[in-house]
Amino acid sequence: MKVRIARDRLVEGITWAARALPARPVVPALAALRLEAAGGTLAISAYNHEVSAGIEVAAAVDRPGEILVPGRLLAEIARSLPREHSVELVVEPHRARVTCAGSYFTLPLPALADYPATPLFPDLAGTVAASVFAEGVAQVAIAAARDETVPVLTAIRMGLTHDGLILAATDRYRLAVRRLPWRSVTEDPTRSILAPARVLAELARYAGTGGGDLRLALGAEDGRHGLLGLAVDRRQATTRLLDYEFPGYERLFDNEVTGVATIDTAALIEALRRVSPVVTRNTPVRLSFGRDSLRIEAGSTDEAEAGAALPVELTGEPTRAAFNPAHLLDGLSALRSPSARMSFGTTGRPTVLTEGSDRADHADQPNGSDTPDYRYLLMPMRGA
Incomplete structure (x- = not known):
């Protein structure tokens, strides 16, 4: 594999994908970023069995290929490189060589065979303005519990209807609720799901920076049940949903x-x-x-x-x-x-x-x- 890419594009891609790098990986391969070069893009992704994140960034691909590289190390290297320069990534036997503006780094290549299969992106459920969704998630995430003792209280409930998306979170001492307009594309849109508040807030915050529409996708019964997908531009992510009963809350406003x-x-x-x-x-x-x-x-x-x-x-x-x-x-x-x-x-x-x-x-x-x-x-x- 041989790729040339603008430094800022590389940093953008790594920053998005690195959100799915686990702090303490159970499997060493999960500490890696997956890079796949083909056509005119470099796909960068990460997965930790709960969350996946991937992005495609423009690149000049001289030789296509697919590798794993140490994720946090590559992120640190990319951020240290000078702006407005191109970065060249070349795969050599058993290692990858990164060069930019006279500097070079060589990185080990974990075995691709050790990397688990990432979940397929689920079926589209509807769209919402990315900035509005990011704002709404931030407004309700403040009320979610941080203590994992009661997992349901660490979640954001998302209630879906044909034209409205209702977000809610509570830690028993406070409750935050936000209604958003959205466009459903399913025949029976009425549904409620629970997503981890910390994960959803982090993904929504970054997804909302570019504007445009955010595509929400929900896993079906064909092996993808319990999966929420978020996609905007060339960025996408998935997170596993929580299987709990969220407390009834509307009566509290009566x-x-x-x-x-x-x-x-x-x-x-x-x-x-x-x-x-x-x-x-x-x-x-x-x-x-x-x-x-x-x-x-x-x-x-x-x-x-x-x-x-x-x-x-x-x-x-x-x-x-x-x-x-x-x-x-x-x-x-x-x-x-x-x-x-x-x-x-x-x-x-x-x-x-x-x-x-x-x-x-x-x-x-x-x-x-x-x-x-x-x-x-x-x-x-x-x-x-």
Whole structure:
């Protein structure tokens, strides 16, 4: 195999595929990137039995071929090469030689026979704007649990209908839900699946950088059951789905609303961060909502204290609530509007955070629904 490729294209390809390189490979061959040169492209891929990632990048192929190379080592080498130069990759007996701008590196070649068969890309289910999908996944992934003790809570639920895609995640203490418009291509699109939140967030974030449409694919029963595929441009990835029952959550939004506070999003974020130095582990920040002002308090009289005041618009009776400050900041940071709306229920019931009415773009709400396209439900803490 002999290939010449622009340094930046090589780095782009490796960066995408390396997301599927395992941190601790059970099989040594899985620590490798698979390179396949043919025609005018170099295909770069990786697989770890759970996630696969592949991309085709333009290259001048003098001799086609297929090899495995140490993945993280090649990634480090490629990033160290000077920009605006071409890289030549030549396969020699038992090793690969990489040259660029007067520098060279030789790499061992793991045996291709040791590499497992990667899953076939599943059947197309529909398309969604890549940037919108990336934004939506990021907004709900913040609510997914990091602790693997309860695997279902580490997932993002994706509910598919003929024209809407509903993403949801929860760690029991908060819940994030985002609705997206999408175009289904299947006859019976109604379905729900669970995808690992960490994996989906990483893949969606990078897939959304190039714009265009993202193709979502779902595994069928012919040996590909339980597989989600994502493809945009010449990049594609698959991840195995989780087989659990996601908690029912819609009923949590059916509470009686006793008050609604509207406040400047950036100002509230800044105030919370300002009082954060006195917040100790597992202690809340206390919010007191008056008719036209909000008082924020943290700490206690026995230790350090901090406070801040902000203007607020309150509909309903004055109220007090206490929240996990990190959880509240996550929800506020996920909003896309200058103002935030906090809807309160009776004592002990969750608070719902949504975007303010100054949100300019409501076009992505399926069927023109009055339900906000992003909702962040937050359980209160004791201490108010």
